[in-house]
Amino acid sequence: MLSTIFAMALDLSPITIGAIALFGVLFIMMFGISSAFGGFQGIFAWTQEKPENQSKK
Numbered sequence: 001m002l003s004t005i006f007a008m009a010l011d012l013s014p015i016t017i018g019a020i021a022l023f024g025v026l027f028i029m030m031f032g033i034s035s036a037f038g039g040f041q042g043i044f045a046w047t048q049e050k051p052e053n054q055s056k057k
Contacts, residue, residue, distance in 0.1 A: 012020075
């Protein structure tokens with residue numbers, strides 16, 4: 001009920017609401033997939049290096 005009122009107040013069509021929901025779910029899925037494969041570990045390792053070591057690469 002609340003989502004219907006929200007959609008009516010913004011004058012969103014059902015296609016727009018569906019697109020928002022779809023891309024929201026896809027974003028969460030892609031975030032989960034990238035986290036599961038450990039792509040974030042390289043970022044943390046890079047932040048732990050000293051600045052003089054980073055500039056040598």
